[in-house]
Amino acid sequence: MSQSTSNHESRTSLADYRTALTTRAARRPAVASVLARLPIAMIGISALLYVQRETGSFAAAGLVSAGSLAGVSVGAVIQGRLIDRFGPTRPLLVVATLLALLMATLVTAIESHAPTAVLVALGAATGLSEPMVGSASRALWTRLLPPGGARNAAFSYEAISMEVFFILGPGVAGLLVMAPWAGTGLVLGVALQFTGAVLFALSPAVRAWGPAVSSRTSLLGALSSPGMRTLAVAALGFGIVIGFVEVAVPASATEAGHASVGGLLLSAWSLSSVAFGVLYSLSPWPRRLGLRLPVLLGAFGALVALLAWPSSLWGLALAMLVAGALITPQSTAHSAAIEVVAPEGTAAEAFGWVLTAVTLGLAMGQSVSGYVVEHAGPSTAFLVASVAGLVLAGVVWLLRGTMRPVTRPAASKVALTSV
Template sequence: MSTRPPAVPEPARDSPSLSAAGGWPFLITALVGRLPAATVQLGLLLYVSGAGLGLGLAGITVAAAGLGSAVGAPVIGRLVDRFGPLPVVLAATVVQLLGMGLLLAVVLHDAPRSLILVCAAVVGAANPQVGAIARARWSALARRRDTPGLVGKALGYETACDEISFILGPVIAGILVGVLGPNPALLVLMTWVVAGQGCFIAYLVSRRGMRVDTQTPTPTDGTAPRIRLKAVLPPMLACLCVGTVFGSTQTALTAINAARGTDAYTGIIYGFMGLGSAVASVLVSRFPERVPLAWRVAGGALLVVLVSVLLLPVPGSVGLALLFTVIGLGVGSILASAYTRGERVAPSHRIASVMTMLTTCLVLGVSFGSALGGVLSVVPRHGFLLTLGAGVAALLVSVAIHATRPPGRRRDV
């Protein structure tokens, strides 16, 4: 309407392009830098099982890595907010490599299996959280340039990058272990960590004066605003719901294809969800400001609920691929909107902390969905009941997001 204040920009029209705002080096290195994290998780699963230690221990190993990541991510975020990304990412990468090296030594020397879990937890805890740091950087750029519309586009792009990494990471891990065998594959995976995260470290070195938020330093007089749990909790719950969808659909799909004897299709079909999520995260970021974030979450949740119902009869492989694409559109909408809300309610000097809190909830959701989904998937299609429940929960979260709108913002944020 013509009465809208001119200071409220339409992101797609007035915001600078991502390449102009962040620069191609940042875009490329932030994408490459998060690929190792997506590769390591499945890599640990395949390594432990391929080493002849059993799929059960392999699953527990991945759970230990996930728990380590859930514990370590908030610490990483707080350290980044305080010291900047360069020393934290560098130190985390070194610790992660040490954990992987110790894991290799433990397996080769037939040490107690409990040490495998300890090493996996260290590897997970030392995840440098490149995606969360990149999101915080976009927030800092938008605040410095006074272009709030940039954040929506950037966070949508970042979610798409996450989905690309979730697709490529397992493929890389599977190829490494399948072609090289477990021990050489772990060594190559360590090299991959150095190369991928090293690219991002090299970018940070070239911008060594950069803090995650260059506009608002952390006050030292005790007046710094704290993270308001009431405001941050809804996007955290939204990420938890999305993670549950990821975990439950993965286990249900694995069980279905195992029963059909089409195990090779599991990764391919699951990749369609990542494709749909990547597309949705970019499209949702282009929505005008007048479309409230709560509506975007609700729309995505409705898609998850409807598709979950359609998945219960367990269609054929083509039908599964199509439905996984659509459910990906739903979770992409929820996830992009959750990160946008998290950025908007976070204090300017705690952006990285909030982003890592959201990432932690996503990881916990995947672990919860995989664990409970695995129990339900004794009857393969029952795993989708958990997916349905996560969709319903996301609908309730959309109500909470609407009810906790930050005061003084432009319409609904």
């Protein structure tokens, strides 16, 4: 990979999106991955709202949600490494089964009003067992499409579709928590994730992804690349900012006397994220990845500060639309960076590290935000989130020189079947 590739991401076109999404081998896993990833935001918010409804405490709910996210962060790396080594089918089927069993245990514990420590432990266990279909799906595109516009479009599709799920997830969770049983959203989300993971794992293109010829010797795996470590810091900052907001926004709605609107408000910033994300993928900026990561994170942190000023929920929704414009561009930049800085044979694990960094950030943001909300109010939480984003953007800026391409062997040819 040339130096120019590391600094510039090829522009994509609408034709590239069509090429990627009409690749015959990708159809079944793409549909299955939609089912598996659709509830990814819904599960976390449903758990948070469910626990808050049963315990009456945002702090306890934030801790349980943070425990779940911490489990996801560990599971993403472990599953990513197993997927790279053995292929996705067996690992995904095993963890999907564990997820169903552990989630039933968590719901039972919530209903029986178990101590918060027990709920946090079970939340972490269920998070650990959530199938990492997103990692496998992103890595699968590198096996189905050659480098270039179509593959970049596929990565953008992954990021944009995730934002669509983040639009639907919180809104659906906010509505379902008002159902006769507050755990409806949590159970429905797990059912969708289980079904999608199993269908994805058993699709022909995924089953054809066999074990790796040889295993890596480095214990660090994908993180042996300095650029991957810098990317992880950027993803961590991204997750911290979002984690703060995901607790502070429902708290703002509750404070205003409209608790049921909290989930819908969280969907507001994903609306602008998707719209702007499509335009951004056609001409990403800054062109250099080393600059793109800190600039996008810093601008995101600055815009989140706007959420502290509105005095009404309508004003908060408008501010979220503005701040949300930079969510999908960051996710797209993370995917583009993986192509440059991840060592050969670590595609799923590298994406797992990005997910780990984001979810650790979410866990940190949610747990601290719950405390700040209860002691200083939602507005202060928004300002703390902004400062955290700006500080970590500064760290990424200082490390921007590490965003260099790793040495890779020539890519093997992949048979493509498009219509």
